[in-house]
Amino acid sequence: MADFRLHCFGESGNAYKAALMLELCRLPWEPVAVDFFKGETRGPEYRAQVNEMGEAPVLEHQGRKLTQSGVILDYLAEITRKFGAKSxxxxxxxxxxxxxxxxxxxxxxxxxxxxxxxxxxxxxxxxxxxxxxxxxxxxxxxxxxxxxxxxxxxxxxxxxxxxxxxxxxxxxxxxxxxxxxxxxxxxxxxxxxxxxxxxxxxxxxxxxx
CATH class of the missing domain: 1.20.1050.10 (Glutathione S-transferase Yfyf (Class Pi); Chain A, domain 2)
Structure with a gap:
């Protein structure tokens, strides 16, 4: 299993923000397909086990589950020291x-x-x-x-x-x-x-x- 797992789907630009960051930073990651259009994110199982907000993307890393694309980007910038702030x-x-x-x-x-x-x-x-x-x-x-x-x-x-x-x-x-x-x-x-x-x-x- 890859170090990073991203719950995502190709049609989501918000998920793409996180996926592109993972790719540009050359991190070992794998996508976990989320069938948004069939209501997966809004189901009780997804909310209970993946994201209580009922949204994608969700990034799994070292026991953490991070949601909201801006938070995920900030986290990846912090741990990779790439694409982040210098002041x-x-x-x-x-x-x-x-x-x-x-x-x-x-x-x-x-x-x-x-x-x-x-x-x-x-x-x-x-x-x-x-x-x-x-x-x-x-x-x-x-x-x-x-x-x-x-x-x-x-x-x-x-x-x-x-x-x-x-x-x-x-x-x-x-x-x-x-x-x-x-x-x-x-x-x-x-x-x-x-x-x-x-x-x-x-x-x-x-x-x-």
Whole structure:
């Protein structure tokens, strides 16, 4: 058994954040497929044995079970000393962007993708709202990245891995990325990191629709 086990599924950008970090750090890990679309995460067994919050990803390591992608990224950065902060100011800046990602960036992009692609809701006032919110967040990131190659400066950190989690799903996103030139260049820089892989190369797909 690998040292690290990640409960995940290929369609989850939040799980991809953790999977990509594991891969970039060349850690010995294995994916544990979670059938989210058939309700596995919401079942009593999963909540009792894996994650009481009923969510993925979950990282198992040395008897620990870590949940929430930002916490997992922070943990891996701490134990590997890679992609983490080098000062208190950097730590605060990293968490500033991870929180922005969780509340505005990923929150809007992931919810919109889920409704359009998986729930097949069609266009509704809710999707209109989420699309507007996602575009606004992309514009903020694009302006920020006009002045630096990565989120906090010259080197990639877990803030980049968090922010980019859903952006490598390409056409599955219900928001075009092409208008955001600096975001596209930033994604190219992340994709050029040694060990980078697409989410569907790292984790099992479970969607059968």
């Amino acid at each position: 208190d100011d950097e730590r605060r800046e990293i968490w500033r962007w991870i929180l922005f990602d969780n509340h505005k960036f990923t929150a809007s992009l992931a919810s919109l993708r889920f409704l359009i692609r998986f729930a097949r809701s069609g266009e509704t006032p809710v999707t209109d709202f989420l699309r507007g919110r996602a575009v606004s967040a992309l514009k903020i990131a694009d302006l920020h990245l006009a002045e630096r190659p990565f989120i906090i400066g010259k080197r990639p950190t877990i803030a980049d891995l968090s922010m980019a989690g859903y952006l490598f799903y390409g056409e599955e996103l219900a928001v075009p990325l092409d208008p955001h030139v600096n975001v596209m260049k930033w994604l190219d820089r992340i994709q050029a990191l040694p060990g980078w892989k697409h989410p569907y190369e790292l984790m099992p797909r479970v969607w059968a629709g």
